[in-house]
Amino acid sequence: MSAAGDRLQDTARQTALALPGVSHGYPFTPALDVYKVAGKVFLIVTDDPDEQIITVKCEPEHARAQIRGYASITPGRYLDKRHWISLGPGPGVTRRLVTDAVENSYDLVIERLPRRDRPSAR
Numbered sequence: 001m002s003a004a005g006d007r008l009q010d011t012a013r014q015t016a017l018a019l020p021g022v023s024h025g026y027p028f029t030p031a032l033d034v035y036k037v038a039g040k041v042f043l044i045v046t047d048d049p050d051e052q053i054i055t056v057k058c059e060p061e062h063a064r065a066q067i068r069g070y071a072s073i074t075p076g077r078y079l080d081k082r083h084w085i086s087l088g089p090g091p092g093v094t095r096r097l098v099t100d101a102v103e104n105s106y107d108l109v110i111e112r113l114p115r116r117d118r119p120s121a122r
Contacts, residue, residue: 004089005052009045011095012054015102016043021119022106032078038117042105044078053088054098055079056105 016022016035024035035043044055055076058066063085066073070092076084087093087101110118 004093007095008087008089008093008098009052009054011098012043012045012056012102015099016106019103019106019119037106037109037119038113040109040113042109043102046077051088053077053086054102055084055086056101057083057108058085058101058105059083059108062104 013033013035016024019037021037022035023037024033026032027034031047033045033047034041035045042057046053046055055078058076060082063075063082066085067075070087070090072088072090072093074086074088075081077086078084085101087098
């Protein structure tokens with residue numbers, strides 16, 4: 001496994017676990033670490049040494065811009081290609097970019113929840 005991929009995945013995991021109300025597990029397959037808030041998926045970390053990616057929810061316009069701007073950001077693997085993007089290690093994919101992507105994905109899910117189901121503010 002490349003160090004860049006390890007860092008990308010570790011950063012995503014640490015960021016997600018620091019957010020309120022987050023749970024995670026392997027509901028689909030042992031190779032997909034799925035992070036949820038109020039039962040809704042906002043992050044998938046692929047536990048495959050040959051494919052070190054994370055997949056996050058993203059507004060369609062922002063997703064298109066990210067895909068155009070970074071060679072290692074692609075339409076979301078496993079999910080709706082319009083509303084999800086996958087990030088892999090590569091030029092320009094920084095710790096800050098990964099952190100922002102995870103936090104933005106979480107926020108998108110929270111915004112669509114009824115107020116009673118939202119975790120405490122972060």
